[in-house]
Amino acid sequence: MSDNMQFSLFDSDDEPAPAKKKKTARKKRAASSSDDALSITELTRQIKSTVETGFPSVWVAGEITDIARPRSGHLYFTLKDDHAQIRGVMWRSVAERLPFELDDGQSVLCMGNVEVYAARGSYQIVVRKCQPQGMGALQIAFAQLQAKLDAEGLFDPDRKRLLPRVPRKIAIVTSPTGAAIQDFLQAAAQRHAGVEIVLIPASVQGPGSVESIIDGMRAAHRLQPRPDVLIVSRGGGSLEDLWSFNEEALVRAIAASRIPTVSAVGHEIDVTLADLVADVRAITPTDAASRVLPDRDAMAAALDNLRLRMTTGLFRRIESDRMRLQSWESRPVFQNPFELVHDRSREIDDWDERGLTAIRRRLEVAQARLATVAAAQSALSPLAVLARGYSVTQNEKGEVVRSADDIQIGDQLRTRVSSGEIRSTVTHTE
Template sequence: METKYLSVQALTKYIKRKFDADPHLHAVYVKGEISNFKQHTSGHMYFTLKDNKARILAVMFARSNQGMKFKPENGMKVLIKASVTVYEPSGQYQMYVHEMKPDGIGDLYLAYEQLKKKLEQEGLFSPKFKLPIPKYPKTIGVITSPTGAAIRDILTTIKRRYPIAKIIIFPALVQGDAAAPSIVQAINQANLQEPPIDVLIVGRGGGSIEELWAFNEEEVARAIFSSQVPIISAVGHETDFTIADFVADLRAPTPTGAAELSAPNIEDVMERILSRRARLIRAAKEKVDVQKTRFQQIQKSYAFRYPKVLHEQKMEQLDRQKELLLRNMKKFQEKQTEKWMLFTKQLERNHPSELVKKADSDLNVLEKNLKRNMMLIYNQKTHRFQSLIQTMDALSPLKIMERGYNLAYLDNGKLLSSIKQLKENDKLEVKLSDGSIEAKVIKIKE
């Protein structure tokens, strides 16, 4: 009996019918973690739903995701309702998602966010620590898998754009548990390279978050930050962001983009060189023309044609300037001499000996004035004193007593002014102008 062989298409169709005929696959409820998420410009979402032991491709068409209030992201845990069928062109089974809601965050994504926050707070992402990428590198280092598509893209791009650069490849594992130590060792080795490397590309091609996880490890981030060679990160596709991208001195969207950023296009460089060469030649020619024109003008100038006459004129001007200088010097000297004499006279007038003589003269004058004024005041006071003595003498009781008057005092020393102060046999003292007498009252009459 002849064996009948099926075509791949026929087998795939048969399997697809089996899937479509199973009612249990029309509405399945699955939970898992999103990976490799991409949203097409049409609005359709393509991703992988996975757990620790398996993964499955999934599609959510735009008509199904229009009402969603959140945007799915890599690492997000979700709960979905979907149907399972076979995609014939690739022969893979996949889910067509009808509904989706979040179910927390995946372990890897959570670890990514935590490390990102920690390193950002430490300043590893700060622009002030970013090293500049040299414009014209002599040596470019590449750290990636030596067998992946990324190294081929980088080498092809650099050789096409900047073939004069030397490329040194530092092979490293870029996936798996040993990848992070391998990348760190390659970075350290590149920093010790002699002669030194000008710029270093670190990266790999696209993949899931698990496949790119080595570039989210803390030891890799710190090795990139500590590198003395500027580093361009080139991890995954344009939508993939790793911790290495934030720490690196420059992030490229893809490995090919990193190659383009690491070195200029040789054609552009040559074009700039030729343009600047032309500008230099043109500027030099213009400079020569200007100097030539100036030289011709000098040749035609009066000084160049008649140097002897000009020399004579200058000599005459020099003689006049000398005369003017001498005249001004003489005037200046006379003026300074006059000032000097004036200052000398002022100095003589203000000399200490002259000041002492003047002070001595002023003192004599003041002394004479003082004596004269003192004598005048003395005479005035003497005359006044004599006048007061005469007045006092005229008013003195002794003068009155010389005319026959006398004063009587009681025993107690009081002046007798009334007979009422006396009684018979009282003693009195009678003062006359030339002495005094003691008396006794014999009889009192009113």
């Protein structure tokens, strides 16, 4: 049993003598006559008075089983050990302040009043305080919330964003009087002076600190222009001191931030849920400055290196172009540029002469072929036949007269000869 447990046991031997005699007499009277029998209500009332008076406040160790969570917010459960059990109830006002979530199988220490529930004739402990055995309450709450948010993917590395290499504006939400802001500003001044740092004051410990930090983050989102990086920071401390950075509301606010976030809480050994959900975790406020801001000396060295590389590259390019120009300058076209024009003119004249010769040859061949075709057509032409003394006679319809039987006396005829046409009238036929 815990050293903190306060356990008192009502013992009848501690009663005053008159009370003992009175009770003994009552027992004798109850046993001697059925007329003195107690009602269930009276018996329960006496038991309730005896139990609640004898156990005003006790610590009880046991294992949680059969836990029930009705919509009222109260918790009902059973506390048991290897040989006995007792019903327990935790009212909503107490359950809401519990830093961890009760579950079946947990070993806990509960402090409260033992009461008799008259309606069922049973007794129970009304728990006012509860703490786990083994792990502390805050450690259990941390593990439970971490598992819940991890299952939702809030700690997934794929959702984390990269910080800008050279931020122009940084917002830091922290206590204005704490060591965290001093460490950050000192480190920032040594690394990079050309950045705007906006301090948003917030309470980082105790009641109202979670709302204060969330309000500070909202204020950072309203800044114009919007900061490139948002830092949530405070110095080291115990788990209780840093607990604001393990609250679910703050962790979800960091996850929902539209600005890349850095969590710089505590020291290297301190890990909060804010560290796990932020885009970048810095182990100290000084480390946050080194992660967010570029090193001034390193940047100067990098710029010098770039300047050297650019200068070297530029001179190499100039030398390469100079050699290329010299190569072009030595070519004949640049030595005697009109020579190429003259050569091309001579080629054009040659092509012109060759074209005219080809055209003349084609014309001669075409003329020869045309003469041949004309001679052939002339030989076959009817006019050539007429030229040899023949004629062609046609009637009025234009039909060729091939026989004397084709005409009648009085028909009008046309006779075609080589040099004209003769019209005649048929007077007789043979």
